[in-house]
Amino acid sequence: MAFDITLYFAIEDHDVKKMFPNQELNDKLYIANHEKCFIHFHDNDRIRSTFDSNILYSAHAILINHNGKQITNFDFFDYRLIIQFLFLCKNYCMSKETVFEDTLSAHRRYDFRLERLAGNMFSIYAVKAGEFINEPSEVVINAVLPEKEFFSALFSTFSDLINRLNSIWGDDRRLKKMVDVAKEFEETYQGIYGL
Numbered sequence: 001m002a003f004d005i006t007l008y009f010a011i012e013d014h015d016v017k018k019m020f021p022n023q024e025l026n027d028k029l030y031i032a033n034h035e036k037c038f039i040h041f042h043d044n045d046r047i048r049s050t051f052d053s054n055i056l057y058s059a060h061a062i063l064i065n066h067n068g069k070q071i072t073n074f075d076f077f078d079y080r081l082i083i084q085f086l087f088l089c090k091n092y093c094m095s096k097e098t099v100f101e102d103t104l105s106a107h108r109r110y111d112f113r114l115e116r117l118a119g120n121m122f123s124i125y126a127v128k129a130g131e132f133i134n135e136p137s138e139v140v141i142n143a144v145l146p147e148k149e150f151f152s153a154l155f156s157t158f159s160d161l162i163n164r165l166n167s168i169w170g171d172d173r174r175l176k177k178m179v180d181v182a183k184e185f186e187e188t189y190q191g192i193y194g195l
Contacts, residue, residue, distance in 0.1 A: 002066070002067055003064070003065070003066050003149060003150060003152075003153035004063075004064075004065040004066075004153075005062065005064050005153050005154055005157040006040065006041070006062075006157070007041040007060050007061070007062055007063075007082060007157065008039060008061045008063065008074070008077075009038060009041065009047065009055060009058055009059070009060045010030055010037055010038055010058065010059035010060060010061070010077060011037055011038070011050055012050075012058075013025050016029065016030065016033075016037055019033075020033070027077075027108070030074070031073075031074045031077075034061075034074040038061060038074065038077075041060075041160075041161055041164060042164065044164060044167070044168055047165075047168060048168045052169075053165070053168075053169040053174055053175060054174060055165060056080065056082065056083060056165075056174070056175075056178055057079060057080050058079065059077055059079050059081075059107070060081055060082065061074045061076055061077035061081070062076055062081055062085060063076070064076075066145055071141060071143045071145070072141055073140075075128060075138065075140045076110075076126070076128070076140045077108075078104070078107055078108045078110070079107050080106045081104070081106070082158065082161070083181065084104040084106065085104070085154075086154070086158065086181055086185050087181070087185075088102055088104060088112060088114075089151065089154065089189075090184070090185040090188055090189070092114045093185075093188055093192050094188060098115060099114075099115045099116075100112075100113070100114045100115070101113050101114075108128055108129065109129035110126050110127070110128050110129075110140070111127045111129070112124070112125070112126045112141075113125045113126075116147075117144065120146055120147050120148050121144055121145065121146055121147060122144070122145060122147045122150075123143070123145075124141050124142075124143055124144075124145060125141060125142050126139070126140050126141040126142075127139055127140070151186075151189050155182065155186050158178075158182045159182065162175055162178060162179050162182070
């Protein structure tokens with residue numbers, strides 16, 4: 001079962017405002033214009049010219065595909081999302097509960113529900129609160145996935161990201177901290193599941 005997990009970094013608001021001077025800056029603008037407002041994490045030249053080594057704290061989207069099926073899209077973006085998502089997954093692994101619920105919140109609020117299922121499968125469900133008080137919440141993830149393969153793909157993507165960022169900025173201490181976070185999660189997962 002093949003996973004493709006990709007990160008796209010959102011360009012800064014002031015740059016988006018230059019491209020769309022007569023439009024209100026909000027999630028809908030970014031999502032509708034994702035090809036202009038986000039940069040794929042493999043685009044080293046644009047990443048280098050647009051961001052600094054504090055990039056992991058900027059807004060980014062995590063796109064997840066499994067066997068050609070889109071699990072998430074550009075609606076799943078926030079500040080520090082990959083870091084928060086890694087901690088969420090680690091806490092899920094450490095939990096003894098069949099159903100694990102948690103909330104991620106940097107700028108947007110995501111309510112997660114992860115459930116252990118038989119046969120190394122798990123259910124992942126996430127609702128994103130409306131950007132403004134009068135906007136409805138929306139489901140951004142609703143899938144049943146193979147747990148081991150998902151976490152392996154998540155580790156692989158994060159390692160690829162860190163290696164790319166290290167090649168751009170060298171051994172930055174903030175990036176080293178993120179590597180430690182990912183390794184701690186991977187060790188936790190492997191220890192719990194005996195991998």
